[in-house]
Amino acid sequence: MMTKTNSAPGKATLLIYSPDRSGLVAAVTDFISVNRGNILYLEQHVDRHEGIFFMRVEWDLTDFLIPQEKIGEYFQTLYAQQYEMTFRLYFSDYRPRMAVFVSKMSHCLFDILARYTAGEWKVDLPVIISNHEDLRWVADKFGIEYYVFDMKKGQKEEVEAAQMALLKEKKIDFIVLARYMQIISENFIKSYPNRIINIHHSFLPAFVGAKPYHAAYERGVKIIGATSHYVTTELDAGPIIEQDVTRITHKNSVEDLIQKGKDLEKIVLSRAIENHINRRILVYKNKTVVFS
C-alpha cells in the first residue's frame, strides 16, 4: 500500500493566484475544456480586501491533448504571464515524500503512523528525525528509519546542515514537526518555504511560545485549542492551516489540559498534513486559502 505505481488515469491539480480581474475563471476553464480535459473539481475565491484571485482546479488527464510534461510550460506561456498568475501544478502519479521530526512525545507520531500504515494518505514516509532516542522503538515497530541528531549547544548550524543533507538524500518534499520541541533556524526554514508544518499546542495567537497549557491554566480560559501552521522565521506566527478547540472547566488541572490537548494536537496536525498532501492549500501574505 505504499508503492509508487499508479495505474489509474492521472489527474492534474492547478493552484493559482493572481491580481483579480474579469475573465480569469473563463480563461482557465477554457484552457482545460478546449484541450479535452474534464474538470473534476473547481473552486475559486476572491479576496476583495487584497484584490487577489485564488483558484484550485482538478482535471482528468485521460484525453488531455497536451502531454503531461508540457502542461506547465503551455499554461505559463498562454495564460500565466498574460494574467500575472503565480501557479503550482501537481500530478496524481507523483507521491510526495514526508519527513517527521519528533522529540519525546508519541501521540502525534502514532496518529501519523496509524494513518500512514492504513494507507489513508498518498504519501511516502522514509525517515523520522529526532533529538532524542526516546521514540526509536516506535519507528522500529513500524519499520521506518530513525535518526537522532543530538542538539548540543553552539553546534546548531552543523546539526542542521547534517539534517538538511539527510533530507536531500531522502528526497523529502515536506517536513512535519510532530511536537518537535526545537527552534529551527532561519536558514533551514527558508529552504522549505511553506513546506514545514508545525503543531502548536494552543489556540494561536493566544499563548505563543513555551508551555501554552500552563499559560492557559493560569489565565483561566474555558476552552483550549491547537493550531497547525507553516513554519516561518517568526516563532508561532506562520500561516495557520487548521485549528480546533475543546472545552475545559475549573476542575481541570494543567495535567488534564496537557492530556486533553493531545487529542486536539494529533487530529489538527493530521488534518493539516492531509490538506497539504492533497494540494488544497495556497499561502498568500502569511494567510492560507484551504480549498474544501
Next chain:
Amino acid sequence: MMTKTNSAPGKATLLIYSPDRSGLVAAVTDFISVNRGNILYLEQHVDRHEGIFFMRVEWDLTDFLIPQEKIGEYFQTLYAQQYEMTFRLYFSDYRPRMAVFVSKMSHCLFDILARYTAGEWKVDLPVIISNHEDLRWVADKFGIEYYVFDMKKGQKEEVEAAQMALLKEKKIDFIVLARYMQIISENFIKSYPNRIINIHHSFLPAFVGAKPYHAAYERGVKIIGATSHYVTTELDAGPIIEQDVTRITHKNSVEDLIQKGKDLEKIVLSRAIENHINRRILVYKNKTVVFS
C-alpha cells in the same frame, strides 16, 4: 432600512443543476464573460453518486450586455436547453417577502425580529401568523401585522385557505415556521415547494415528531441538537438546511434541555433563513446543496 430601493449596481445570481458532463463551468462562465459580466462569486459541486452538477454564480450587472429582463430567456435558449439545466435566476434589486408563523414560544421570533430590525437581512416581513394570541404583544412592539387563525377541529381546510389567501395578498415568497406547532396539510405545502422553512427541536433524524427533548432525555443522549429543513409532506423528513448541537450531561433535566435547546433553535433557524434569503440553497432529491 426596510425600503425596497437599491441604488447600488445590481448583481445577478444563477443557481443551476444538470446532468454532469464536460464543459459546463466553461459554458456558464463564457456566457457571463462574453457579455461583459464580472464574476463576483462562483462555486460548483459535482455529486458523483448521482451524476449531477451544481453551480452557483454571481456577477455584476453594471456593464452586462443583456438587459436584466432578458437574461433568463437568453440563458434558457442558449445554454439551459442544450445542457439540460434546471436553473433559477435572482436579482439583487428584488427584496424577498417572508411570513413568520408562530405559536406560543417567543425565542425564535425575537431572534428573527432583532435581526430584521437591525437590517441584517435583505428581506421584508409584512406579516406574522399564529394560532394563538400569545405573541401579539411582540408583533405590536415591532409594528408588524399579527393575524390569529384559530385551529378548530375539522376546519383545517378552511383555515388554511384563509391563510393562503392572506399570504397571496401580502405577496409572500417564503414562510418561516418559528416553532409553529401545527401540522400543515399537503395542499398548503405543495403551494410553497422548498419555500417553507421549519425548525425542529432535535438532531434529525433522531427524535422525529412531538416532544423530542423528552425523548432525548429518556434515551440519555450526551448531545442535543436542532435542525432547520424545508417542509415536505412527510413529517420532519424534508431536506435539511442546517443543524447544530450542544453538550448536555446527566445533571440536565428535561427543562434544562428545553432551555438549552432554545439557543440552538433560534440560531439554527436564523442561519437557514439567511442562506435562503441569500439564494445559497439548491434542493435536489430531498437533500440541499448549501453554497458557502
Next chain:
Amino acid sequence: MMTKTNSAPGKATLLIYSPDRSGLVAAVTDFISVNRGNILYLEQHVDRHEGIFFMRVEWDLTDFLIPQEKIGEYFQTLYAQQYEMTFRLYFSDYRPRMAVFVSKMSHCLFDILARYTAGEWKVDLPVIISNHEDLRWVADKFGIEYYVFDMKKGQKEEVEAAQMALLKEKKIDFIVLARYMQIISENFIKSYPNRIINIHHSFLPAFVGAKPYHAAYERGVKIIGATSHYVTTELDAGPIIEQDVTRITHKNSVEDLIQKGKDLEKIVLSRAIENHINRRILVYKNKTVVFS
C-alpha cells in the same frame, strides 16, 4: 412575571472557599442536616495547585431550624471562622437587580430583553444606560427606562459619578456591559467587584483591545470566539466566565466575522449573566469556578 413575590418554599445557596483541609464537606453538610435542611444540590472542588477548597450547596429552608436572617451569623460563628472560610449566602426570595450598558449595537441587548420578557431569568432590569441615543427605541419598545450619559472628554469622572448615583438609586446589584464600547475607570470598577460582566468579541487572551475581528482577520485564524468576563482594572484581563467559538474560512471577510461573531457574543454573554444570576460563580485569584 417580573414581580418580587415568591410564595414557593425558599431555598438558601452557600458559596464557600477556604484553605483545603480534611472534613470540610462533612462539616458543611452536617450544619445543614443537623438543622433539618434538605440538601438539594452540592458540588465541591479542590484546586490542588492553590490548596483551596470550593463549594456550592443549596438547601430547602422549609423545615430549617435557624431563621433565615440568622443563618449567615450562625454559619460565620460556628464554621467559617474555625475553617477560615470566605462565604456568600443567597436566598431564593431575593431577586437581583441588573443594569445594562449599551452603545450602538443592538444584538446583545435584544437577546437579553427577549429572555427577560419571556421570564427566563429571575432578575429585575430597571434601567438601560448608554452613551448614545441609538438604542432608545429598543428600550422604549420594552418599556424600560433609558438614560444617555454623553461621554465628553475630560468629564469622565463627573459622568461616572452621575452613573453611579443612578445605579445606587435604582438599587442595582450587578452591571452588564452589552457591547458598551467605553473604558470604565478604576474607581467605578472597584465599586462593583466581580459584579460587572463584559462581553469581549474575541477568544481571550487572543486579540485584547479594540477591533479584535480585524486582528483575527489579519492573523488568518480559522476559528473566532467571544469571551465574557468580570471587569477588572486591567483591560480585558478579568476572570473569564464563559467562552465559545465558531469556525470561519478564508472566504469570510471582516464583515462576515463581525456578523458571525454577533451570535457568539449574545449567547456567551447571556450564559454568563444566567450563571451570575443563579449564583453559580466563585472568583478566586482572577479565575472563576463555575459550578454546574
Next chain:
Amino acid sequence: MMTKTNSAPGKATLLIYSPDRSGLVAAVTDFISVNRGNILYLEQHVDRHEGIFFMRVEWDLTDFLIPQEKIGEYFQTLYAQQYEMTFRLYFSDYRPRMAVFVSKMSHCLFDILARYTAGEWKVDLPVIISNHEDLRWVADKFGIEYYVFDMKKGQKEEVEAAQMALLKEKKIDFIVLARYMQIISENFIKSYPNRIINIHHSFLPAFVGAKPYHAAYERGVKIIGATSHYVTTELDAGPIIEQDVTRITHKNSVEDLIQKGKDLEKIVLSRAIENHINRRILVYKNKTVVFS
C-alpha cells in the same frame, strides 16, 4: 509502565446510588471523616425525575482506620442497608484488565494501543480478539496476544463459549468492541453487564444498525457523530457513555463521511474507556451518570 506495583498511598473510590432522602451526603462523608479518611473528590447528583441519589467519592487511605479488605463490609452493614444504597467500591492498587475485540479496521485499535503503550491509562491489555487475521500484524507490533475466532454460521454458541473461556483465563474485567462488526449473543452480554463498551459510528439514536454513514449520506444531514455505549441485548440501545460530532457538507461523499468518522470514533471510544477505567460511570435504568 504496565506493572501492577503501586507504592503510592492507596485511595478508595465509592460509587453509590439509592432512593433520594435527606442526609445521604452527610452520612457518607461522616463515614469517611470519622475514620480519618481525607476526601479527595466528591460529586453527587439527584435525579429528581426518578427520585434517585447518585454519588462518587474518593478518599485517601493512608490514615484510614478500617483495613482495606473490610471497608466494603463495614459500609454495607453501617450505611448501605440502612439507606437502601447500591454501591461499588474500588481501590487504586488494582489495575483493571481489558480485552479488545476488533474486525478489519485499525483506527480505533491504534488509538487504544498508542495510549496504552504511552502509559496514559491505568489498565492491562493482555489480549486482542478478532474474527479475522487482518490486524494480527498490529498486535504483533505491540507484542500483544492476538486470537482469531472464525465466525462460521451455526457455530456462534461454541465460538462464544471459547471466547468466554479465554476471557476468564486472562482474568478480563471489561471488553472493548473497537469496531468489531459482530452481534454478540444475549448470554455473552449478560455475563458482562455494563462491562462491554461499544463504539457505534453514528449519533445515536439516529442511524441504528448497519451502514450508518450511508444512511446519514442518504438523509443529507449536516453533522455526523459517533456514540460509545455499554452493550445491552437490544442492538445499539444500551446506556450512552459519550458522543461527539463533526460538521459535513454537501461536498462530502460517503467515503469522506467514513474517513471523517474514524477520527470521531477513535476519540469517542477512548474517552469512554478512560471514564470506565477511572470508575467515573454509574448506570441506572439504561442511562449513565458520568462524573467529571
